[in-house]
Amino acid sequence: xxxxxxxxxxxxxxxxxxxxxxxxxxxxxxxxxxxxxxxxxxxxxxxxxxxxxxxxxxxxxxxxxxxxxxxxxxxxxxxxxxxxxxxxxxxxxxxxxxxxxxxxxxxxxxxxxxxxxxxxxxxxxxxxxxxxxxxxxxxxxxxxxxxxxxxxxxxxxxxxxxxxxxxxxxxxxxxxxxxxxxxxxxxxxxxxxxxxxxxxxxxxxxxxxxxxxxxxxxxxxxxxxxxxxxxxxxxxxxxxxxxxxxxxxxxxxxxxxxxxxxxxxxxxxxxxxxxxxxxxxxxxxxxxxxxxxxxxxxxxxxxxxxxxxxxxxxxxxxxxxxxxxxxxxxxxxxxxxxxxxxxxxxxxxxxxxxxxxxxxxxxxxxxxxxxxxxxxxxxxxxxxxxxxxxxxxxxxxxxxxxxxxxxxxxxxxxxxxxxxxxxxxxxxxxxxxxxxxxxxxxxxxxxxxxxxxxxxxxxxxxxxxxxxxxxxxxxxxxxxxxxxxxxxxxxxxxxxxxxxxxxxxxxxxxxxxxxxxxxxxxxxxxxxxxxxxxxxxxxxxxxxxxxxxxxxxxxxxxxxxxxxxxxxxxxxxxxxxxxxxxxxxxxxxxxxxxxxxxxxxxxxxxxxxxxxxxxxxxxxxxxxxxxxxxxxxxxxxxxxxxxxxxxxxxxxxxxxxxxxxxxxxxxxxxxxxxxxxxxxxxxxxxxxxxxxxx
Amino acid sequence: xxxxxxxxxxxxxxxxxxxxxxxxxxxxxxxxxxxxxxxxxxxxxxxxxxxxxxxxxxxxxxxxxxxxxxxxxxxxxxxxxxxxxxxxxxxxxxxxxxxxxxxxxxxxxxxxxxxxxxxxxx
Amino acid sequence: xxxxxxxxxxxxxxxxxxxxxxxxxxxxxxxxxxxxxxxxxxxxxxxxxxxxxxxxxxxxxxxxxxxxxxxxxxxxxxxxxxxxxxxxxxxxxxxxxxxxxxxxxxxxxxxxxxxxxxxxxxxxxxxxxxxxxxxxxxxxxxxxxxxxxxxxxxxxxxxxxxxxxxxxxxxxxxxx
Numbered sequence: 001x002x003x004x005x006x007x008x009x010x011x012x013x014x015x016x017x018x019x020x021x022x023x024x025x026x027x028x029x030x031x032x033x034x035x036x037x038x039x040x041x042x043x044x045x046x047x048x049x050x051x052x053x054x055x056x057x058x059x060x061x062x063x064x065x066x067x068x069x070x071x072x073x074x075x076x077x078x079x080x081x082x083x084x085x086x087x088x089x090x091x092x093x094x095x096x097x098x099x100x101x102x103x104x105x106x107x108x109x110x111x112x113x114x115x116x117x118x119x120x121x122x123x124x125x126x127x128x129x130x131x132x133x134x135x136x137x138x139x140x141x142x143x144x145x146x147x148x149x150x151x152x153x154x155x156x157x158x159x160x161x162x163x164x165x166x167x168x169x170x171x172x173x174x175x176x177x178x179x180x181x182x183x184x185x186x187x188x189x190x191x192x193x194x195x196x197x198x199x200x201x202x203x204x205x206x207x208x209x210x211x212x213x214x215x216x217x218x219x220x221x222x223x224x225x226x227x228x229x230x231x232x233x234x235x236x237x238x239x240x241x242x243x244x245x246x247x248x249x250x251x252x253x254x255x256x257x258x259x260x261x262x263x264x265x266x267x268x269x270x271x272x273x274x275x276x277x278x279x280x281x282x283x284x285x286x287x288x289x290x291x292x293x294x295x296x297x298x299x300x301x302x303x304x305x306x307x308x309x310x311x312x313x314x315x316x317x318x319x320x321x322x323x324x325x326x327x328x329x330x331x332x333x334x335x336x337x338x339x340x341x342x343x344x345x346x347x348x349x350x351x352x353x354x355x356x357x358x359x360x361x362x363x364x365x366x367x368x369x370x371x372x373x374x375x376x377x378x379x380x381x382x383x384x385x386x387x388x389x390x391x392x393x394x395x396x397x398x399x400x401x402x403x404x405x406x407x408x409x410x411x412x413x414x415x416x417x418x419x420x421x422x423x424x425x426x427x428x429x430x431x432x433x434x435x436x437x438x439x440x441x442x443x444x445x446x447x448x449x450x451x452x453x454x455x456x457x458x459x460x461x462x463x464x465x466x467x468x469x470x471x472x473x474x475x476x477x478x479x480x481x482x483x484x485x486x487x488x489x490x491x492x493x494x495x496x497x498x499x500x501x502x503x504x505x506x507x508x509x510x511x512x513x514x515x516x517x518x519x520x521x522x523x524x525x526x527x528x529x530x531x532x533x534x535x536x537x538x539x540x541x542x543x544x545x546x547x548x549x550x551x552x553x554x555x556x557x558x559x560x561x562x563x564x565x566x567x568x569x570x571x572x573x574x575x576x577x578x579x580x581x582x583x584x585x586x587x588x589x590x591x592x593x594x595x596x597x598x599x600x601x602x603x604x605x606x607x608x609x610x611x612x613x614x615x616x617x618x619x620x621x622x623x624x625x626x627x628x629x630x631x632x633x634x635x636x637x638x639x640x641x642x643x644x645x646x647x648x649x650x651x652x653x654x655x656x657x658x659x660x661x662x663x664x665x666x667x668x669x670x671x672x673x674x675x676x677x678x679x680x681x682x683x684x685x686x687x688x689x690x691x692x693x694x
Numbered sequence: 695x696x697x698x699x700x701x702x703x704x705x706x707x708x709x710x711x712x713x714x715x716x717x718x719x720x721x722x723x724x725x726x727x728x729x730x731x732x733x734x735x736x737x738x739x740x741x742x743x744x745x746x747x748x749x750x751x752x753x754x755x756x757x758x759x760x761x762x763x764x765x766x767x768x769x770x771x772x773x774x775x776x777x778x779x780x781x782x783x784x785x786x787x788x789x790x791x792x793x794x795x796x797x798x799x800x801x802x803x804x805x806x807x808x809x810x811x812x813x814x815x816x
Numbered sequence: 817x818x819x820x821x822x823x824x825x826x827x828x829x830x831x832x833x834x835x836x837x838x839x840x841x842x843x844x845x846x847x848x849x850x851x852x853x854x855x856x857x858x859x860x861x862x863x864x865x866x867x868x869x870x871x872x873x874x875x876x877x878x879x880x881x882x883x884x885x886x887x888x889x890x891x892x893x894x895x896x897x898x899x900x901x902x903x904x905x906x907x908x909x910x911x912x913x914x915x916x917x918x919x920x921x922x923x924x925x926x927x928x929x930x931x932x933x934x935x936x937x938x939x940x941x942x943x944x945x946x947x948x949x950x951x952x953x954x955x956x957x958x959x960x961x962x963x964x965x966x967x968x969x970x971x972x973x974x975x976x977x978x979x980x981x982x983x984x985x986x987x988x989x990x991x992x
Binding site for chain 1: 867868869870871872873879880881882884885886887888889918919920
């Protein structure tokens, strides 16, 4: 039988990644508290090694073997887990991770520092036995020739206790050639003295075989300590003779072949196993399910709509069946969506390491607390949010938490605290990253914003704190006095916000000087479904994600004014927002009912990229949970549109992408071209001029 | 009726490979992820052979074997242990706990079936 | 350069199709002319229903429709070939084609027939001097006194800005 090992390799790689997380968190705990469950981390390394060797990843097996060996010594108290050793082990975890990643991605890269790390680890152990992990047991090469062997097999009475069955051994010998067996019963005691669990028989076997001596010995490999065995070549063609016996017996008396019967009363338990057993399913199967349930939800909505039109009395049965079907469909949808849900701990478990590395590099003391680790959200969302969150955490250590001396000067404990928490709110997951550091410096940010000509000195004073904080999400905006190694690399805050928004999420900042900063990231539970507000524009329906909507309001004409450059501004309770007439931006004016008349339609105040704006639409149709469909499968990207969904009547409705919409409006000259605060600024200037005039 | 084999390993990939191989060879397979679960599964099923890893959380392989040997139903059932250590101390410890034989990791499906054949009549 | 590569490959494809896959064409009419597309590219034929217009899309893209849960763009072939507009009737059909792993609908006046066209029947397309870009035409075929213009829908859809340009480049590079 040939079995393709490749099918298990993927499982192994996933599993290895999980073991690596355990390994890492164990080592971090060891470093912080001086102790951890050493057996657990040893086991993690052990499992990686075993799997790697089995599934053909020799270099991972080889490297991990050394790591395992060091861990074993540490577990058994032979090695002291010094800070230096822990660091070295953490580094080796990184190297294994990289090797696993390289295999997964099919790149053939040897991680940097592998050899150095290996050498350093070997320094901890005098004699690392690297050979045992890799390679199969050696097979014999001696040339087999047909010969007659005389074999004596005398099990100890205790042999059955290890589950060995003499009959199996004799059967195996019989497979190797022609066999003649005689059984000795002379040691069988009187019936009254017989212990049925003991073995009293022994055998003489003549075997005519061309099997090698090793092969013969191999038959007895499990019982060599439980029996007296001798193998002698009788009709020797070869002079080679090997004997394992301590004593040799060749007497023959009995002929009957008996063996103790195993008396096994097995409990027939009809009850199935109660253990929670996981199955691993390819992600595309789950995605297919999600797609199918999406179809079902849509079809269900169609049926619902049709049945509403039917006469209630005549179609009572049908109507109640439809109601029931709808409820089943909803439950089914929830259950299927649940499959993709994972605890956010998969992301959180990375942060202890991030905090540790960043803090030690900067000479800071930081304590990390996480809560809500079991909060569940979509696997894809988790995978995509890890990097932005990591950046925020690193940022909190770098820019938030002060150096120990500085903290003490401020009367704070030398050790800073970063709290990361996750919880559900409505249809969203909220993740907060809070530090008790220096807080954001309004003056410093404003100075920088003025330098970068995002605002003018005059308008600076009118900006709310949140507006000011949001500047740090602008590209190329760094308030650090000097670019550190930590903050200097990788993505910037602008990318963080962009990535969060790409997931349909949002990020907000609260900050108080000397008290600390809190980043609040809210994310949808899943990418496949969005809570949307359906709105009418001419004859078409569009969807806006609820997350983006601040409020909807019916405006009076006097609340609206047009600026010099044609940009419209609306005044809502003293706040000014640029107004976008959606029909104009989307070029659907000809069938529109509200092109000029501001109070005929309705205005929706929305927020995107931390910018608020007012959207003029014809009518709001109500909230819907919609299944997101990709438009780009068969078409290209549509600017201002993030996707589409299928309405109850089977027609397609587009889902609006607000940041794309703003970009589109800017290109069309319907929105202030300069900066996002341009319109605001002008509005406020106009207001002042009027006040002066009055 | 085909024989039932219990495979106990905390590594899903190894367990998957073992289970797949055994099923291909026509055995029934039940699985457990550590010694504790292994005991439970063994006691809730009628198992003809057990293949177990040694290093596992909660209850390791040796302890599980010892426990099983105390059960009347599993006094003589063949138990194979998987071990990465080819050194004899582990094997001895296993034998003392009551293991029938061992299989050194890494192993391939052919080797696995060969060893099973050794300790259990087909 | 990419354009050239594209043409060569679609010519080769054409020959291969003709030789290996037989030579059936679905024919349809547009303003009294008969056109044909390789039947292997045709997924299905549907009746007309009003699609959802795409914001800021070219005129000849009527919008998108829901085809069993898939969002499929609909091309108005009369508009594409700059012919006179007609109102859609009960004979108006949408020919759904599969091109380069995309599903696209085309509105035509009416579907006529499935025709066998052999290599011998096929002639090179002359430069029509009509509204139809010669690069969309694989050839002409005379059948039962009727002239059929065989369309190269790959080339045509590519010119329809249905896909982002960078994606075309990507795909072309991948096929080279």
